[in-house]
Amino acid sequence: MSDANRETAPHGTTWPLLAAVDDPSILRAMDRARLPQLAAELRDFVLQSVSRTGGHLSSNLGTVELTIALHYVFDTPRDRLIWDVGHQSYPHKILTGRRERMATLRQLGGISGFPKRSESEHDAFGTAHSSTSISAALGMAVASRNKGENEGPNRRRHVAVIGDGAMSAGMAFEALNNAGVTPDIDLLVILNDNDMSISPPVGALNRYLARLLSGRFYSKARDLGRAVLQNVPPLFELAKRLEEHAKGMVVPGTLFEEFGFNYVGPIDGHDLDSLIPTLQNLRELRGPQFLHVVTRKGQGYKLAEADPVLYHGPGRFDPGQGIVKSTKPSRPTYTQVFSDWVCDMAEADERLVAITPAMREGSGLVEFEKRFPRRYFDVGIAEQHAVTFAAGIACEGLKPVVAIYSTFLQRGYDQLIHDVALQNLPVMFALDRAGLVGADGATHAGAYDFAYLRCVPNLVVYAPSDENECRQMLYSAFRHDGPAAVRYPRGAGAGAAVEKAFTEIPLGKAEVRRQGRRIAILAFGTMLAPALAAGEALDATVVNMRFVKPVDADLLGELAAAHEAFVTVEEHVVMGGAGSAVAEAMAARRLVLPLLQLGLPDRFIDHGEQAQLLRLEGLDGAGIERSVRERFGA
Numbered sequence: 015m016s017d018a019n020r021e022t023a024p025h026g027t028t029w030p031l032l033a034a035v036d037d038p039s040i041l042r043a044m045d046r047a048r049l050p051q052l053a054a055e056l057r058d059f060v061l062q063s064v065s066r067t068g069g070h071l072s073s074n075l076g077t078v079e080l081t082i083a084l085h086y087v088f089d090t091p092r093d094r095l096i097w098d099v100g101h102q103s104y105p106h107k108i109l110t111g112r113r114e115r116m117a118t119l120r121q122l123g124g125i126s127g128f129p130k131r132s133e134s135e136h137d138a139f140g141t142a143h144s145s146t147s148i149s150a151a152l153g154m155a156v157a158s159r160n161k162g163e164n165e166g167p168n169r170r171r172h173v174a175v176i177g178d179g180a181m182s183a184g185m186a187f188e189a190l191n192n193a194g195v196t197p198d199i200d201l202l203v204i205l206n207d208n209d210m211s212i213s214p215p216v217g218a219l220n221r222y223l224a225r226l227l228s229g230r231f232y233s234k235a236r237d238l239g240r241a242v243l244q245n246v247p248p249l250f251e252l253a254k255r256l257e258e259h260a261k262g263m264v265v266p267g268t269l270f271e272e273f274g275f276n277y278v279g280p281i282d283g284h285d286l287d288s289l290i291p292t293l294q295n296l297r298e299l300r301g302p303q304f305l306h307v308v309t310r311k312g313q314g315y316k317l318a319e320a321d322p323v324l325y326h327g328p329g330r331f332d333p334g335q336g337i338v339k340s341t342k343p344s345r346p347t348y349t350q351v352f353s354d355w356v357c358d359m360a361e362a363d364e365r366l367v368a369i370t371p372a373m374r375e376g377s378g379l380v381e382f383e384k385r386f387p388r389r390y391f392d393v394g395i396a397e398q399h400a401v402t403f404a405a406g407i408a409c410e411g412l413k414p415v416v417a418i419y420s421t422f423l424q425r426g427y428d429q430l431i432h433d434v435a436l437q438n439l440p441v442m443f444a445l446d447r448a449g450l451v452g453a454d455g456a457t458h459a460g461a462y463d464f465a466y467l468r469c470v471p472n473l474v475v476y477a478p479s480d481e482n483e484c485r486q487m488l489y490s491a492f493r494h495d496g497p498a499a500v501r502y503p504r505g506a507g508a509g510a511a512v513e514k515a516f517t518e519i520p521l522g523k524a525e526v527r528r529q530g531r532r533i534a535i536l537a538f539g540t541m542l543a544p545a546l547a548a549g550e551a552l553d554a555t556v557v558n559m560r561f562v563k564p565v566d567a568d569l570l571g572e573l574a575a576a577h578e579a580f581v582t583v584e585e586h587v588v589m590g591g592a593g594s595a596v597a598e599a600m601a602a603r604r605l606v607l608p609l610l611q612l613g614l615p616d617r618f619i620d621h622g623e624q625a626q627l628l629r630l631e632g633l634d635g636a637g638i639e640r641s642v643r644e645r646f647g648a
């Protein structure tokens with residue numbers, strides 16, 4: 015492997031110090047002088063490991079020293095350490111007994127890409143959706159207090175590590191607001207400020223943090239920190255001095271102090287000599303503590319430092335070469351179909367504005383931002399705000415498109431009902447990552463949107479079966495005079511040709527795609543392709559249902575007269591999903607015939623490859639055929 019792109023010393027294929035750390039207690043027993051070497055090995059291990067498995071890279075390269083310092087100073091699992099989002103928790107996983115299992119990261123049967131309580135006792139709280147860490151840590155701190163566990167020399171400490179992006183969400187501030195006035199808690203919030211979200215950070219908080227770090231203040235603080243730490247006084251005196259600094263000498267009246275926290279920092283999050291004594295001293299302080307550390311996303315791997323967005327969550331790559339864009343023509347993803355549509359639609363209708371809660375790249379809005387900067391809004395990690403913000407825009411006659419992952423719209427559910435649907439506002443939701451998303455696993459699955467959307471009055475729900483239908487449904491939903499959602503999966507479809515011209519799809523009209531006998535398979539969204547394969551094998555009728563709401567009840571009536579049974583297929587939980595919509599329509603029309611509902615089961619589905627997971631859940635062609643034969647003997 016070429017070393018041109020990394021700053022750490024090469025170690026061949028072994029990591030002599032790291033190889034001995036099977037548990038953080040081994041790290042705690044290490045001579046402090048060896049920790050920089052350990053950090054170099056850990057960084058190298060992260061890079062090599064992620065380059066083989068794919069996964070989140072830049073954030074993990076940035077938390078190497080912080081993780082070592084935290085495990086050196088705190089005693090997990092007794093002390094509770096919570097990683098916000100958790101996409102930066104690989105160094106923590108490696109140091110807490112999962113080094114060997116990193117080869118299985120995010121693969122079927124392997125370890126998760128996020129902290130998970132069932133995976134390790136060192137993972138105090140499961141995370142992946144952002145901005146939960148302070149609330150959870152506060153809950154734990156209050157529980158410890160009430161159980162009498164925060165007394166004495168072995169008292170339990172609670173630490174939340176939150177990024178500057180995650181810090182921008184309302185939930186984080188709700189937690190600060192609560193924590194700042196909660197008496198007798200032992201809580202440390204560490205703001206890991208790398209001046210990046212997935213893409214460059216946005217918003218006034220980011221500007222405020224930048225001001226905190228700027229110019230003279232930062233260097234002065236750093237020098238002061240060094241001066242304090244150079245000739246280390248007894249712990250309590252040092253603690254007192256740190257407290258004094260935080261109370262005014264260093265940063266008078268920071269926002270976090272106004273929230274009732276003792277603010278310390280900013281300190282260099284790659285400097286173990288700053289991190290360790292500061293954490294040791296904060297560990298001794300009581301009440302809500304706030305430590306501001308500054309790190310760099312991608313630290314130590316030049317390519318990731320230069321382009322942390324590209325290296326945020328790469329697939330496999332050769333670390334010597336870096337990520338190489340394939341020159342082979344590839345099928346467009348559904349995200350790309352959305353990306354093209356939203357630009358074309360914006361050309362055609364100047365009322366269109368696009369909103370993303372911090373997912374510009376993932377939601378396909380990079381091109382839109384370039385071409386329509388005044389009509390593009392990245393609101394930060396703020397899904398609730400994104401939805402109500404869209405509602406406000408719609409009130410004034412513009413046409414907002416909220417581009418959001420299915421799993422993250424869960425955060426904006428009350429706003430969707432109360433602010434959008436109840437007022438019947440024409441807000442369009444482009445719901446990406448619907449169904450199983452693969453390597454991110456259960457936390458990111460878009461498995462509940464049919465259920466949570468279809469029960470909301472006024473809302474219509476489109477489920478495109480291929481790329482062209484996706485474009486035409488986006489167009490139709492945009493023209494719909496009321497709230498509408500189009501939900502489509504992660505990745506590429508089967509390669510259907512996408513027509514540039516727009517064609518409106520009549521609301522609530524399904525289409526029969528194959529005429530067969532006895533059984534009618536009613537397919538929703540991209541389950542159409544495997545349903546057609548099963549339909550061929552079974553000689554069954556296959557219908558592209560197109561809408562989860564409204565369901566084409568007239569067609570169901572016609573089909574019921576000519577078939578012995580219905581089978582619904584959806585990439586969504588069966589409970590409350592599209593099959594349930596069919597069952598309700600059948601009951602309303604008194605259509606009495608057997609109904610088999612195929613979809614995702616009533617359990618969370620972990621990570622793996624999308625196709626692999628769908629096969630295991632019986633949602634490929636062979637699985638659908640098998641289920642139908644088992645049930646109906648067809």
Ligand SMILES: Cc1ncc(C[n+]2csc(CCOP(=O)(O)OP(=O)(O)O)c2C)c(N)n1
Pocket residue numbers: 073099101102142143144176177178179180181208210211212311371372373395397422425
């Ligand atoms: C509720 C929610 N919205 C969006 C995301 C997607 N997401 C994951 S990481 C991330 C950026 C987080 O930035 P920061 O906390 O600063 O961590 P960094 O990536 O800089 O290490 C985003 C937007 C998420 N996980 N959860």
Ligand SMILES: CC(=O)[C@@H](O)[C@H](O)COP(=O)(O)O
Pocket residue numbers: 099101142212327376447451454504
């Ligand atoms: C941690 C997180 O929430 C994101 O980084 C997410 O993993 C991105 O998913 P996609 O790769 O599907 O965009």
Ligand SMILES: [Mg+2]
Pocket residue numbers: 177178179180206207208209210211
């Ligand atoms: Mg950040």
